[in-house]
Amino acid sequence: MTYCVALKLNAGLVFLSDSRTNAGLDQISTFRKMIVYERADDRFMVLLSAGNLSISQSVREILQVEQLREDEDSEPITIWNAKSMFDAARVLGAAVRRVYDRDAASLRQSGVEFNVSMIFGGQIKGEGMRLFQVYSAGNFIEATPETPYFQIGESKYGKPVLDRVITPDTPLDEAAKCALVSMDSTLKSNLSVGLPLDLVVYGVDDFRTDKVVCIDDQNPYFRMLHGSWGQKLREVFDSIEDPQWTGGPTELPLMVAASRGKPLRKITNPDERLI
Template identity: 60%
Template sequence: MTYCVAMRLDAGLVFLSDSRTNAGVDHVGTFRKMNVFEAPGERLMVLMTAGNLSISQSVRQIIAEHTTSDGKSIWNVSSMYEAAQVVGEAIRMVHERDAGTLEQFGIDFNVSMVFGGQIKGERCRLFQMYSAGNFIESQDENTYFQIGESKYGKPIIDRVVTPDTPLDEAAKCALISMDSTLRSNISVGLPLDLLIYETDKLTVTRFVTIDEHNQYFQMIRNTWAKQLKTVFESISDPVWNAAPETTSNVLSSQGHKNQPLRILPPAQFGIDKTVSAPGPLQTLAQDESNSNNQQH
């Protein structure tokens, strides 16, 4: 599997991808999933891929070399929307050529991509591509796209990133998102490729490949883990069966009538189905009262 995330911000674009393609017990594969199409000063486009590796590599090759029937290529179109159409056509070409044969071997045509960048004369744009060659574009209400194992790293991005987030802050958030994914899923792995693109530069401005020895990423991993634990421990435990006005931590209100859905044993098992009524639950107010009595 994989995990890739891209963000479209007022200041530019952030792209981050892992490199794990196989996580078998005795076979771990590593392939880079970020591809940069660059004509410095004129256009800069980035493609990240997830899914079947052979399909994504075929699509990448066609994108780099193919010209459509009406003469369009990613190298000469005037907008990122047209470039995304070229990418979509490349996906459909590979599907038409290979999908039937793959199906005979029980292999689904499975590929997803994030494609973004800037062409001179227009703003930065970001697209998520699907297996059918169709796509959607990032808007201010949805500033990022993820592909692959996206669920682990999504919450931090939802809470932090907005269109006006600075690029370095967004990159930090992307790396924390990746660390959360690495922590929870063995099918995502190092090294990582991180590319930060500043609006109107029309060339790669910052890029790094991150391995297990990278100083900043190690700091993020250690600091994030410690800070999460500190925040967790600072949150009070729940209070049961207390009056809401007693404390702000009431989980179960005093005198509540909630009960679990109980399933009783069938009669043939001869089990006593009498449910003993629980004794009175001690409340926070009672705890404080007892404490005061003891002090007197």
């Protein structure tokens, strides 16, 4: 599996991916799931991919040369000359469809579904930052202020902290921290997601970034975060009082007469009706 997450904030974009792939539990390898396209002062784009590795590698290869032709006379559109991220995402969708046309039938013959999902975001000079999630069919959706992040792969473990923290106003470094916590929770609960991580942070209107880092188990910040988060989470857990049932000095009993739902009736013998 894989876990990738990308956040679109007012201040910029954050991309984070793990690097574990597995074809069964006994075939585990390290493959980077992120690729950065940058032409300074013109465009900055990042692609994250999950799903079948042969498909996503083919898409990445083809994306470099894929061309969209609107009609005979117009210039073909590539990710390198697209005037908008929307058009660049269409080129990516076309690359996905090209791989589908080449490989899907043979994969199906081997009982393998055509399964790939991607996150593609960035900024092209002349418009704002944009962030897309691209599906196996080459179609895509765009992040909005209400839903400022996308996840692909093993996404559930790391979703609660994103839901609690991320808004479009979240500062970039705080968003990067949140993505790393989200990844840490996923690493904790799912073996198929693993280090090293690739993290890229992009500031709005920069059209380039130096904030590209590969995080392994020796990374001082990630080690601190991993330890602190686990320990402090435990302290928070301990700081919340245990439930009291009835009576006692508590003001927050678990059992209250006012509850609208009735406690479950107990079934006490074989002849009893359940309802």
